[in-house]
Amino acid sequence: MTAGPYSHWQRYLPKGLFGRALLILIVPVFLIQITVALVFIERHLDGVTRQMSETIARELRSFASVVEAQSDPAETGRMVTELSSGIGYEIDFVQQDFIDPQERRPFYLIADRAIIETLQSKTGYPISVDTQRENKVVHAAIQLSNGVLRAALPKNRLTTRNPHFLLVWMMAVSVFLIVVATLFLRNQVRPIRQLAEAAEAFGKGRTAPVFKPSGAEEVRRAALAFTIMRARIERQIAQRTLMLSGVSHDLRTPLTRMRLSLAMMDEQEDVTRLTHDVAEMERMVDGFLAFARGESIETPEPLDLRMMLEGIVEDERAKEREVKFEAPVGGATTLALRPDAVRRCLRNVIENAGKYGAGRIWVTLKAEARQVTVVVEDDGDGVAPEMREEILRPFVRGDVARNQDKGGGSGLGLSIALDVTRAHGGNLILSESAHGGLAVTVNFPR
Ligand SMILES: Nc1ncnc2c1ncn2[C@@H]1O[C@H](COP(=O)(O)OP(=O)(O)OP(=O)(O)O)[C@@H](O)[C@H]1O
Ligand SMILES: [Mg+2]
The missing domain is CATH 3.30.565.10 (Histidine kinase-like ATPase, C-terminal domain)
Structure with a gap:
């Protein structure tokens, strides 16, 4: 049974209590996720990346100053190789004074932006940073007075784990929570649905399914109120039926007596009219009985x-x-x-x-x-x-x-x-x- 018209925007929302409750649950969960993703991850990732990048920038800066102080090119090469062995990433030195100005930094890559900005500001030398050329390696080229110091920096030294991983986890947990909530909600909605079905069946005069009040306290109360109301209405119907048939039945006997007495009288105009009236009253009483019998027992x-x-x-x-x-x-x-x-x-x-x-x-x-x-x-x-x-x-x-x-x-x-x-x-x-x-x-x- 559809009940009442829905306003314009309500038409696009779920109609059932179950759907609505679920919506009320899901919308905040996803809003929280988005907020967390935007605020927390961005801030956190940004901060951690800047800190890690700054450490590397300082390292690069000290290498750069050592390398720049060396005047003999052959000696420089040997020194760089030596330095590179203990630090966990590769550096080399080339004698050219040109930095490839490669700076593509897509706006959505929060970490890449932080890496580039930190390296540029904290190294203290003109530097070009390329985060895009390789997946897990950031290429930096530092312009020194006597050449270019190039470094291939592993990304995990510059920034923390990919935050998408965290997002996936958050999603998985919320989906799990929603599934659990759905199961519980279904149990809460069932008694309401049963109550609606019982009320509907009663309204159609059908034998309403017997149901045990269950679920939340309010629902139990509504179910109990309905059961009491149903009993009262049934009692009233029974009373009305009883009264109507009682009256009809009691009227019948005097009417029959009247009809018999009238039949004994002489044919007069008055008597004919009275006979007619009595016949009509008898019909009415019969109608009454039919009316009273109407819906009751069947x-x-x-x-x-x-x-x-x-x-x-x-x-x-x-x-x-x-x-x-x-x-x-x-x-x-x-x-x-x-x-x-x-x-x-x-x-x-x-x-x-x-x-x-x-x-x-x-x-x-x-x-x-x-x-x-x-x-x-x-x-x-x-x-x-x-x-x-x-x-x-x-x-x-x-x-x-x-x-x-x-x-x-x-x-x-x-x-x-x-x-x-x-x-x-x-x-x-x-x-x-x-x-x-x-x-x-x-x-x-x-
Ligand atoms: N199809 C119809 N066309 C015109 N008038 C009608 C029609 N049906 C009912 N009526 C009017 O409605 C009145 C009430 O109808 P209702 O069936 O309740 O009683 P009734 O036919 O007079 O008596 P009963 O049905 O108890 O023998 C009728 O007396 C008649 O005037
Ligand atoms: Mg009729």
Whole structure:
């Protein structure tokens, strides 16, 4: 059952409680991740890289000053080789005074930027740094007065581990947490769903599934309140039924006595009128009983509305009425209903169409996704819009019906029909038919 319209932006959000709760959980987790990634990793990585790079820069600076102080080129080469052996990275010396100005530094490489900036500012010599040429090696070239000192610096001496690794870990942990939360959430949402299902079933007059209040305290309370409410409503229905049938039953005996006494009297105008009235009262009492019996005892069972309608339509055709019956071929027209109550409901409506119409009846059965609808139309005079609500009330009959005494009704037919549909969670709507008369739309939810 869909409940209520959703506003524009709500349409793009999950509709269920489960989805929403999950969203409330996931969005902050990812926001935290992004914040951590941006702030912490950037700051941390930047700081560590600058520190490590500075150490190397100082080393390079002292090498540079030693190498620059040496005037003999052959001696310089030997010295550089000696120096390079103990430091864990390669340096060499070339006699040229040109530094390849290679400085590509993509903005997104935080570490590379920090390496380049630190080496440039802390070495104290003109330096060119290339972080891109090789994956794990940074190439630096320092311009000395007598040549160029080149160094191939392993990246792990300049910066710390790739932060993507940390990100992957964070992701993995959050995914794990979300999975755990999903499992717990599902357990919390289940009792709410059960409560909704029970309330829905009760609204449709079906035997609601028995469920044990479980889950969070609020849910338990709602479930308990619902169970109490359901019991109260059931008690009230039972009381009403009992009272109505009691009254009807008690009225019957004096009415029968009155009818018998009247039959003994002489044929007079007054007596005839009284007899007539008593007969009408008896009919009313019968109607009352039917009304009271209405929804109470029967239990819903799978019922094919098409087959039921076919039977009623046949009865109506037997009364010389032209009935056009339309039903979907192979449509899903079976649903859980109380057979006697529903038969009474549909018969009342179709008989009305026969009684108050001009002889032609249209019965249309529609199987929709969420409900099954029966539309009954006739070609009579119909009912004025302002009277439509009125005639749904018990004992209300139209003027025509009273004056022409159309089969002596009690004015309960539509009330019973409405009662039955409501007890199944459906509705009964009166409108004007395209064929001229009244259109009665009865629907039963699935
Ligand atoms: N198809 C219809 N066309 C015109 N008027 C209608 C139609 N159906 C019902 N009515 C009006 O609504 C009134 C109430 O209908 P309802 O079925 O409740 O009672 P009834 O037919 O008079 O008596 P009962 O059905 O109890 O024998 C009728 O008296 C009639 O005036
Ligand atoms: Mg009727």
